[in-house]
Amino acid sequence: MMILTLAVSGYRSLRDLILPLDRITVVTGANGSGKSSLYRSIRLLADVAQGRAIASLAAEGGLSSTLWAGPEAFSRAMKRGDVPVQGTLRKGVVSLKLGFADEDYGYAIDLGLPVADGTSMFNADPEIKAEVLWAGEALSRANEIAGRTGPTARVLNPQGQRIPVVQNLAQFDSMMTHAADPKDGLELLVMRERMRGWRFYDHLRTDRDAPARFPKIGTRTPVLSADGSDLAAALRTIQEIGNPVALADAIDDAFSGASIEISVNEGYFELLMNQKGLLRPLRASELSDGTLRYLLLTAALLSPRPAPLIVLNEPETSLHPSLLEPLGRLIRTAAEKTQVIVVSHAEVLVHALSDAPGCAHFHLYKELGETQAGVDDTPRWKWPSR
Known part of the structure; x- marks a missing residue:
């Protein structure tokens, strides 16, 4: 509503x-x-x-x-x-x-x-x-x-x-x-x-000690936590009961040829990312801040349990400019089921959203x-x- x-x-x-x-x-x-x-x-x-x-x-x-x-x-x-x-x-x-x-x-x-x-x-x-x-x-x-x-x-x-x-x-x-x-x-x-x-997302941690970088006991997670600590479980939940095609497309849109997988060891879920040209997947602890943030936003926006409202405060933080247009497309996809408020400084992101159907812009x-x-x-x- x-x-x-x-x-x-x-x-x-x-x-x-x-x-x-x-x-x-x-x-x-x-x-x-x-x-x-x-x-x-x-x-x-x-x-x-x-x-x-x-x-x-x-x-x-x-x-x-x-x-x-x-x-x-x-x-x-x-x-x-x-x-x-x-x-x-x-x-x-x-x-x-x-x-x-x-x-x-x-x-x-x-x-x-x-x-x-x-x-x-x-x-x-x-x-x-x-x-x-x-x-x-x-x-x-x-x-x-x-x-x-x-x-x-x-x-x-x-x-x-x-x-x-x-x-x-x-x-x-x-x-x-x-x-x-x-x-x-x-x-x-x-x-x-x-x-x-x-749902509000403004404290998605991506620093070296961010919870999302480390394996964590996982259960079905249709809603990403506010700090992103359950990222691996949230992504796996999208793959199993959400829209795995939209998830794969969002990752490929931002990182051409890349894909993710979730490993489980004695109940601990860990995120791995395959990138074109690399001989092994990168663990979450090895990902750049921008890559991790994009994956966190992807898990939040593609939730299998859409929220009535999602509010994103400066989601462009740590993102390379090349990721802003894919993020805009991701937000537009999420807005088909969820109302979204975006507070942003990034002109590229704003431009990517401004021509979306049903978009209001306040300066x-x-x-x-x-x-x-x-x-x-x-x-x-x-x-x-x-």
């Missing part, structure tokens, strides 16, 4: 960003333009479904460290440069908002600062001020399916009544993890599982410290009220 709209407000340089997504969405921009912030905001949204959003914010330095650091609003004089950018009297509450809408449902969450009581050592933890799940493109009173204010989560029953299903939610607990139920919160359950299926830039995407036709969006 494809995500149509992504919305972020108050997160780092993303003061108020609403993007229309497509089957492939490419995000580019100069260093410091907000690409990493956009990537992190999507990860944070996914963490909500795992019950990890508060901990993830804490790992970034807490809510106060991740909030938009500029003024609440820019005056015309500030935008013209007639006066310096300066704080104004705040009219709204401090808030970090994340949301998205797919072809069926939309979801948004509003995180804010707690009211300090002077007794707790967790007063820096953000609180969930509001959450809502709705049907359709944009939130309205008529299409709200489930909502949470304070400790109470309500869902719409078959009779059209909004009934409480949980009344003691802690301020740090999401209705996604505590009110999703096959009986009274089926839509919440469906959305939660979709979000839990999102981020900053204006007065705020990330802009130059969207001409902003999708309809409404945040939940507290």
Whole structure:
């Protein structure tokens, strides 16, 4: 189910960003333009479904460290440069908002600062001020399916009544993890599982001590792990129950005449690569960083269990320029079954994707410290009220 709209407000340089997504969405921009912030905001949204959003914010330095650091609003004089950018009297509450809408449902969450009581050592933890799940493109009173204010989560029953299903939610607990139920919160359950299926790849290690370089106990692995440690098992799984032809083609496309094989010794799986002109296969420990990264991305993108969404952050890292066009073709193949967001600096990769059917390209830039995407036709969006 494809995500149509992504919305972020108050997160780092993303003061108020609403993007229309497509089957492939490419995000580019100069260093410091907000690409990493956009990537992190999507990860944070996914963490909500795992019950990890508060901990993830804490790992970034807490809510106060991740909030938009500029003024609440820019005056015309500030935008013209007639006066310096300066704080104004705040009219709204401090808030970090994340949301998205797919072809069926939309979801948004509003995180804010707690009211300090002077007794707790967790007063820096953000609180969930509001959450809502709705049907359709944009939130309205008529299409709200489930909502949470304070400790109470309500869902719409078959009779059209909004009934409480949980009344003691802690301020740090999401209705996604505590009110999703096959009986009274089926839509919440469906959305939660979709979000839990999102995959993120930005820490695929290829250094000398990378786990993917060494034999590892293998089991059927339809989904490559985030660090790529189970690469050999993941590739063998594609060969057995996935699309072995697409796998072989992707490798030959990048390394003409090359092929892979997986050896097993007492349950330990090891990747071997045959290359044209060599008398023996190379072990994973002998592969260059770029070759290993390409194989890791291949295993991620050709998963026999396609994800609703895959987000790749600078996948071109360590790749030789000659591998960028094959990577683009690989991403296009994956996008036939999976929505893909690519954050990239590589012009060759961007060009290889830009003419793909259903490709949106956003070039981020900053204006007065705020990330802009130059969207001409902003999708309809409404945040939940507290």
